[in-house]
Amino acid sequence: MNPPPSASIFRGSLFALAALIVSPSTMFSEDTPPLALHPGNPRYFLLRNQPAILLTSGEHYGALLNADFDFETYFETLAADGFNLTRTFSGVYCEPNGAFKITRNTLAPTEGNLVAPFARSDSPGYANGGNRFDLTRWNADYFERLHAIMESASRHGIVVEFVFFCPFYNDAMWNLSPLNPNNHVDPLPQPENPNDLWTLDRGGLYLEIQERLIRKVCAELNRYDNLYFEVCNEPYQRHLPQDWHDRMAETIREAEAGLPNQHLISWNVANHGDGEDAIVHDPNPAYSIFNFHYSNPPDEVANNWHLGKPIGDNETGFDGQKNRPYRTEAWEFILAGGALFNHLDYSFAAGGHEDGTFEYPDKQPGGGNATLRKQFAALKRLVESCPIPKLHPVPDLVKSGVPKDARVQVLGDDTAHWLLYLTDTGIEKNVSLELDLPAGNYELQWIDPATAEPVKTETREHDGKAPLSLPSPALPEDLALKIEKRAG
The missing domain is CATH 3.20.20.80 (Glycosidases)
Structure with missing residues (x-):
């Protein structure tokens, strides 16, 4: 399926996506x-x-x-x-x-x-x-x-x-x-x-x-x-x-x-x-x-x-x-x-x-x-x-910040879309992930997989000269992140 318009992904519940998918x-x-x-x-x-x-x-x-x-x-x-x-x-x-x-x-x-x-x-x-x-x-x-x-x-x-x-x-x-x-x-x-x-x-x-x-x-x-x-x-x-x-x-x-x-x-x-x-x-x-x-x-x-x-x-x-x-x-x-x-x-x-x-x-x-x-x-x-x-694993996207004993999986297309999942026995505090993203403007949505709801949405501008530092919300079990590069 073709991806829905990027702006819709970051408005309200993740369930809004259902209306955009045939x-x-x-x-x-x-x-x-x-x-x-x-x-x-x-x-x-x-x-x-x-x-x-x-x-x-x-x-x-x-x-x-x-x-x-x-x-x-x-x-x-x-x-x-x-x-x-x-x-x-x-x-x-x-x-x-x-x-x-x-x-x-x-x-x-x-x-x-x-x-x-x-x-x-x-x-x-x-x-x-x-x-x-x-x-x-x-x-x-x-x-x-x-x-x-x-x-x-x-x-x-x-x-x-x-x-x-x-x-x-x-x-x-x-x-x-x-x-x-x-x-x-x-x-x-x-x-x-x-x-x-x-x-x-x-x-x-x-x-x-x-x-x-x-x-x-x-x-x-x-x-x-x-x-x-x-x-x-x-x-x-x-x-x-x-x-x-x-x-x-x-x-x-x-x-x-x-x-x-x-x-x-x-x-x-x-x-x-x-x-x-x-x-x-x-x-x-x-x-x-x-x-x-x-x-x-x-x-x-x-x-x-x-x-x-x-x-x-x-x-x-x-x-x-x-x-x-x-x-x-x-x-x-x-x-x-x-x-x-x-x-x-x-x-x-x-x-x-x-x-x-x-x-x-x-x-x-x-x-x-x-x-x-x-x-x-x-x-x-x-x-x-x-x-x-266009999706494939991107294991090198995360340069640092993954807690000890945690695991991270990243799927992306190298140009505009990345999905990240981090699991741990308990992410009690915020973590700061260092991501090797190309230069651009990004829409970011942190998602709680346990509730299937977004918990934090932000936009970031990145010059691509060094890894992008992303502080996460604090979640007790696991978290997901959707990254989308904005056009222009």
Whole structure:
């Protein structure tokens, strides 16, 4: 998007920016090309002819497979909060109630309410209620629901990440999978290890089922532009082989080769802290998006900058329930140059809380609430107020003044726009930052990320002969700064 007029940015609330940005629901149409890499800067996206980042605070990936989940209310909520992304699993993997200590887990449908891509047979005995599956026949109700989800997401300006597969973390997940021979009527052997399904040398006939599912979904969804594919969620958690993963990505490309549209493909590379495994070398050219989980601090952005493609932080959690850790994770990641951020928000639950109002218990392994979503939305609007294709990390802008143990991220275009985020365990006093800015007249706005409100606005003239000294307001946790050079 083009940046709004500079004067408007510094009048009143940051939320005034929303009126200057085209509503996603009016932007979106099935007649435009699908989500793509931006031709001027392939580290960001082109979404319906507009430069974009993808940012959301979404449910735990069960909107499609959980029959109880009201996706229409969910998308209405995401759109109202200003988000443009959701992540959904295909239905070959689901979770039991209580998995990972999650209460009201959307990936854990209640008895009889799993919506899978395969038709039910006439034979009873599925582990979570209802008849067993017939892997040779498609479930018409599943694809009807899938199209309804895609169309609703499109109306609300939401890109859908469709995730085909997921390793089985333990036997409880395998026991619920439609692919488990106990849950279907097809003459397929019980694998020695359930995760052998995701291998080329031991997958056997299950590989044919996986590839057939990919071809079917690609054909069904080809017309949608608000879509990209992810091969597998967290393949590294059970050491799934890369040759299998690449084969599935190539199957997606082959399935779409003769179709009108070709969609981006994501590789979920690693969790933060996985060392060398979190640095990508010579990836298969099928991949266009490189997603990580729990990227805090955002080392994965700089470590994979050589790829020249969008880098995402696609899952958060296991860092308490307070807003601060996840707010910091989002602001740092995006201002480090990331193009995608997806917070796992446990306030979304099936059965009446698809509007993000579920009050989860203390044991829930993450957070999410309306206040946190407001903080994320402020970040998204701030980035959208800048010329996105020209943005890149500017780590050398701050010459001094960063408090000990604090971290600073700077995103800018080198000429007229800079965004700065400073986080610390507690910035109790003013700090004075020394910024290496070119000569010019500047509009400066300090923002409290916790309230999403500006706390100090000023104009400064700078001769460029020495770093510009900027005293900050005192904030207890973190602060952001928008710098804009005035024309003339």
